[in-house]
Amino acid sequence: MARVVVDVMLKSEILDPQGEAVLGALPRLGVNNVKSVRIGKRVEIEFDDAETAAAVEEQSQIIADRLLANPVIENFTVSVPGEDAA
Amino acid sequence: MARVVVDVMLKSEILDPQGEAVLGALPRLGVNNVKSVRIGKRVEIEFDDAETAAAVEEQSQIIADRLLANPVIENFTVSVPGEDAA
Structure with a gap:
């Protein structure tokens, strides 16, 4: 199944007002x-x-790193549902 | 470990402009x-x-349902990291 989940969270030292x-x-x-x-x-x-x-894994890393997350304040994890837990 | 993850996603029939x-x-x-x-x-x-x-599971359901998700347009899942994959 070619479905990928990218979780983007603020780094722990960054204040999260929400x-x-x-x-x-x-x-x-x-x-x-x-x-x-x-x-x-x-x-x-x-x-x-x-x-x-x-290829899916590699492209997901590129998308997360360049488009979805701001690496200065955020961390991201790429996972495939059913294969890898959060 | 008393850590819970709530994932809130728009229902599939709702347009997601982001x-x-x-x-x-x-x-x-x-x-x-x-x-x-x-x-x-x-x-x-x-x-x-x-x-x-x-108790953690029950309270997480309450928090997700009443505070985090809008049940009209969103679905949520409650999971415990390491125990249950997304």
């Missing part, structure tokens, strides 16, 4: 035992079926 | 074999270590 906002809202839902919330992007890329696994 | 924009930019990177790109949110929630797995 996550902080969610964290601050949790007590209103009655949830008081959460230490941290971090919010990032999940990108699902579907390749043509004809592609080899190696 | 994904379309990325798809449109791919040929500039020399990538011409991608069929679709969908972009959603990945939320990492860290609970206090004292919590049981069942």
Whole structure:
């Protein structure tokens, strides 16, 4: 299956105001035992079926590095659903 | 480990302009074999270590359903890294 998931998260030393906002809202839902919330992007890329696994992997790395993530403040991981857990 | 990942994606019948924009930019990177790109949110929630797995799972469902996802246009999945793949 030529489907790839790229997860892009802010580096741990970078402040995440969106996550902080969610964290601050949790007590209103009655949830008081959460230490941290971090919010990032999940990108699902579907390749043509004809592609080899190696080509898909390589091109996903290029797409993530050059287009999806800002390497100054973000980390990314490329995974194939069903093969590799987050 | 009391860490949970909530993935929130637009439902497949909902137009994803952000994904379309990325798809449109791919040929500039020399990538011409991608069929679709969908972009959603990945939320990492860290609970206090004292919590049981069942309580963490239940509260994560509540957080995802009421705070993180808009059930009209979005689906979400709750997973525990290392235990369950995307």
